[in-house]
Amino acid sequence: MHSEPINVAKFSNHSPNLFVTSSFDRDVKMWDSRQKPLKPCYTVSSSRGIVMVLFSHDDLYLLVSGVDNEVKQLLAVDGKIQTDFGIVSSGSGHNYTRSYYMNGRDYIISGSCEEPIIRVCCAQTGRRLRDISLEGSGRGSSIFVQSLRSDPFRHFHMAVLVAYARPMSKYEIIKVNLLSSSQSDEEYQAGFNICNSYGKGG
Template structure:
């Protein structure tokens, strides 16, 4: 970020000095690249993250299906998927640029979006429906099929740039959801079901003991405060913001919201931690923003 924003003066409440800028340039040149032709190091951050995800040594020479940039996946509006190699031309067809492989893919109806993961071994498909499918790129086998992931049809679905297990769906219900293939994919939690997961493998780190209301419409939102020592949580059918310890899960304080007069209540629709204050204040509500 420092190398990309040369006029940036402060980051994480610390002033950026000359030494920081020089170090940022070194890190940028080592782990990131604009063009592959200007690569200065054999490993980019993508390959490092891939080796960490799969548990392989960085010296392993893993050749993915698209390692030479000659393969591409094409989706058609009739629901069919095709894998092409641009080097396999068809001499008898003058208007053809490449030939399809023999990998059979199960059709995905109402197909509108196709995306390949960071390790070039899985294909993510979505369409004008609430469904998502994931295929093995080398065999064509459908590995996962999920339905009712949103309340309205999905507009687009994309894998993460660096993690082959994460993908995001964007829907006409105005929601964006992130999913992790390493965990059981279910509908997002509601009614004060708040859990803290380990990013490395998706395991549950902490389950917060917050009593449910019994309403399926009590949508819950939780965020880290600046500094990540505290977690704030609120729900749209309740007029309280809960402050919890991120390490132990212990509930530290409940802050009840009221309107301008004592009889009017304020329900929580969104939450944000103050970006300039590391901790919340026990004496006031200044470190949290609720709407």
């Protein structure tokens, strides 16, 4: 199915026979389980290895996250690029990026494992709406975004898994409320300063 190990396999939300796979071989492939896994429905190739792929809740789109901030939204029906989010790469081949939908499929949240930044983008236009910089408080160590998920029940809320550079293997989950401007809220009691910035581009 792929020339390198498959990182993610995701079934469609509404069509139980369709699923997608992604791999560091730089390909995303759509499959139909009613057919033999010899030829995919289609293949979309990327310039970098693919960390993950997932369907939007209504199955209209695929959200693809490649190594070092390559984030794109594809039309699920044929794999054509609908939105390229144009996030600037850091130049690292180990900066693994993960992206998810927020508030249904209105927004995209994205973070990479060698950066302390969460990026919020409009899913339809690709415009960068907000950057959230996570700064460790009183720990004397840099932190990095390992993964993140939006809250399925509360709009503009998310949870972020972060890792500290020192000590090694120190991880923590924090909650972020994008609607709050106060750092004293309960979402920020994990000892973090959250600095908001706004930008138009990658």
